[in-house]
Amino acid sequence: MGKPGPEKQITPVTMHAAAQGEKHRRTTTPRLLLxxxxxxxxxxxxxxxxxxxxxxxxxxxxxxxxxxxxxFEYFAAVGADPYFFKSLALTFYISATSTAIAALLSVATALFMHFKAAQNRLLHFILQIPLTVPHLVVAISMFMLLTPSGLFSRLLCRAGIISSPAAFPLLVNDPFGISILTVYIWKEVPFITFMVLTVLKSMETELLEAGASLGATPMQRFRHIILPTIAPSLGSGCFIVFAFTFGAFEVPYLLGRTFPLTMPVWSYKNFSDIDLAARPAGIAIGIIIAATVIISLFFSQLLLNYSRNREARS
Known part of the structure; x- marks a missing residue:
């Protein structure tokens, strides 16, 4: 049998330190709540x-x-309105599409910044610019740039690429919400990128090195090592972005079509209607939006907690 190792002795000093630590934990919670x-x-x-x-x-x-x-009369009336499903589908399309595209671009950007441009301060600074600009300012700028009478159409007309500003493609108030998607993608890519980048910086490189030494291709290393590591934070960021875009009002109000309206714009139209009887229906739509946002944020928090617990275990 092997020789037993020395037993850990409990001295008065260690007992005092443990007692102080327990006392600190007991006093921290009330102070934090206060x-x-x-x-x-x-x-x-x-x-x-x-x-x-x-x-x-x-x-x-x-x-x-x-x-x-x-x-529940007003909720039932909103749900029975054929316009409800058109508005819900448009809102879900804008939120899901912008979130999916932003997620793909964010993962690619985060990987490039982590592995190729980790010390590039200029790139980090440029990526932070969209975070400081309000959505309303971006929407107004997009309106001035992409409308048929906007800056881009006039420049293309002067260059002879299009015959007249009216020949410029419809990118504002269009059926596909291209300008709305552009605003959300431009704004949300940096947000998700920095969430993913934080996880990549804390990721241990030994797994990637082991995978490379075993002959794994870059795509295999991404699929089996990097993606499972960043998935909780990426999913959490996507739920946050989806919740925000689902409940956002100003961008679709400025750049969207008059029919169908997104859920937030439809809620505002009902609430501000001169017919006061339409106000409860507008509030009911707002409650539906709030419930969707709260559920999305709940799933986001679940993924964040899962990510933190996994990091603590590792």
């Missing part, structure tokens, strides 16, 4: 209170009009 309490209370009142009031109005609770009974 520090976060005011901010959490304000957010809960503003967001939760507004959501609750909106839900009550969507259920028909309007005491100022003598309506105090709750009913």
């Amino acid at each position: 520090l976060l309490g005011p901010a959490v209370a304000i957010i809960s009142v503003l967001f939760g209170g507004g959501l609750l009031l909106g839900l009550l109005q969507a259920l028909g609770y309007r005491p100022q009009d003598g309506l105090v009974s709750l009913s």
Whole structure:
């Protein structure tokens, strides 16, 4: 039998250190709750209170009009409206398409920056620019650039590429939402890229080196090593982007068609209608949007927690 190793002795010093650590953990939680309490209370009142009031109005609770009974009448009316599915399909198409394209471009950009341009500060700076520009500013710029009377059409006309500005292809208020997708992709690629890049920087290189030494191709290393590593953070970022684009209003309002409308624009139209009877329907649409956003953020948080737990185990 092997010789037993020396047993770890528990000294008064180690016992005191353990007691101090346990005491620190016990006192940290109340202090943290005390520090976060005011901010959490304000957010809960503003967001939760507004959501609750909106839900009550969507259920028909309007005491100022003598309506105090709750009913799902407006939700049923919205769901029975044939326009609802057209609006839902358009909103889902814009959100899913922009998220998918942004995810693909983000993975490619993150891989290039990590393996080829890790020290390129200029590229990092350029990639951060879209994060600082509001969506509304980008939408207005896109409108001024891509409309038939915009800058690009005039430049192409001057260059003789097109006969007149009217011959410029329809990229704004078009059936496919090209300008809307362009705005979202330009804005969200840096966001997802930096989420993926953070995971790549913390990834151990031994697995990639072992795969290369065993003859694995770059595509095989990506599929079996890199992709499983970045998948939780990539999925979390995609859910966040999907939630934002699904509930965004200003970009489709400026660059979208008048029919069909996206869900947020349709909700706004109903809520701002001169007919006050249409307001509860608009709020009901807003509640549906909020529920979709909350579910997307819930899945995003699940993936983030999974990623953190896996990193802690490794």
